[in-house]
Amino acid sequence: MKLTLAWMVWTVPTAIFCITIILTVIAMTIWQTVSPSMERRGFLPIPTTPGDRFFIGVLTSVYIFFAWIGLTQFALWILLLIVVCWIVVVMIWG
Amino acid sequence: MEKWPNNKAWLLVLPVFVIVAFSAIIPLMTVINYSVQDIFGPGQSLFVGTEWYRQMLGDYRLHEALWRQFLFSGLVLLIEMPLGILIALAMPKKGWGVPACLVTIALPLLIPWNTIGTIWIIFTRPDIGLFGAGMNNLLGIPFDHTARLLDAWITVMLMEVWHWTPLVALLAYAGLRAIPEAYYQAARIDGASAWSTFVYIQLPKMRGVLTIAFLLRFMDSFLIYAEPFVLTGGGPGNSTTFLSIYLVKIALLQFDLGPGGAFSLIYFVIVLLFSFIFYQALQRVGKGEKA
């Protein structure tokens, strides 16, 4: 029995992606513990906490990603820019 | 009543978190890794970026499976919801009939999914099945679910309705039982008809459980695998290949890790969106009950 991570076939981009998500979740948990925030209404149709907004932002970003890949041939760095902007917008005004 | 704020409660949740994370997060990260690589064998892989996503998103068989899936889930809801409510309304409210009805109705839910498929193979085969032979010989309607597209769909729908309508019926029945007798007395005094009692009292009072039944049936029919796999194997042709069946074909039979990974993530993200809607609806139902 050998416990290596080889079977998960990590690559640099996916590792960066997963670590970013995990670190963000940890950071948001700490932020929430230090200064608890309340639910509020933004432009989204439901009252949300920062955690909810982060989830909504990431989930919609994945859909944007699929649409981008499936429908267009544009470069991916443009997409990355759009997605980051979108998540920030949702986090602040959502 | 407010809950006690206490972050130490995390310690109680920790075992659940660890065990579910082991089964959920590690595999999910693995799927993400697979989806960006072309894997030839142990230790041999090539980074291909978004190539598999492009391929799977443009795959017409995936599109077909997806539309088929929505059609199937839609039909399931359209048939099972009204039928389940009707059965719940007809069930006795007290006496020895209640446990007897409950046990009989719940029986299909407890049958392993592959056995459900087996039951329906045996029941609908044109040579030995009561339904299949009855259609062909007694009624003279040609019926063969292994060869004709429409027959395959009818059989799968019949099986699904037979299997899961009991769940809707049991949920609706539980909702009906929760209505206080005083409401019915008031309706009787007003001389309300059975129909207006249903529309103005029973239906609104059942809204919570019916929402849950609706969403559960939608989700579970969206994930259906074992029953149609056993019954039709996804055929004839690809006519009953739903998303799970197609995914298993790519990932476990052809062992195409890359496309399988990309497909898995696309499927997962679709389900995640519905889960989110489900959860929001659930919260709303919960608040409605308390108010």
Add this chain to the structure above:
Amino acid sequence: MKGKKKIVGLVIYFILLVIPIYWMLNMSLRSNADILASFALYPKDITFMNYMKIFTDSSWYMGYVNAMIYVVMNTLISLTVALPAAYAFSRYQFVGDKQMFFWLLTNRMAPAAVFALPFFQLYSTIGLLDTHIAVALAHCLFNVPLAVWILEGFMSGVPREIDETAFIDGYGFPRFFITIFIPLIRAGVGVTAFFCFMFSWVELLLARTLTVTEAKPISAIMTRTISATGLDYGLLAAAGILTIVPGAMVIWFVRNHMAKGFALGRV
């Protein structure tokens, strides 16, 4: 008059519900040659040959034993970890409680097909492939969230004054939880065990993917038989009937609590 119509409708529904099962029972009591030779609404020469074969051939009966082993293991694991967690969700407010609950729920909804492939790799890497514990752990993916969800509903029905009184009386949390609280929600624990049992018992895809021979459950054996050539319908029907028995027995034990479990709408 109206009552009569209701009963007639209900009786028709029950007949439709039972006929397919009856048909399988009918097939299971006939030999395969008899099934293929003639069409009969009831077995004319009843034979228990098919059942005898299953009970004497270890490649068949071990399927039931294997399935029972991992189902019981899964039910025990799910209940053990879910009880304290459900208490936390029903009583306390903590950072990320809602998000955590939602995340658990998504795993109840996640398609097993998505996880089958990495599970296979994961369990072969840690050397647990083809063991009962592998299937039991894999089924925790959807059964633990389900157990938390159902138990939380039952626990929220218990007034919190009971907890407060016990803590004032000097009970520590473990003692209070085991000797006072769990007995209070006995019915809930029973219903939860029932649903864990049920969903682990009926699942096919993960159980089939994670087992080869040693821990192969009956559902996988049956599926293999269906795809094999020279299908023996009598045998298959008998195997099917026997998979219904444990479920039917369990349902009888919880029949009085079942309505309550469904009333919470948390299946």
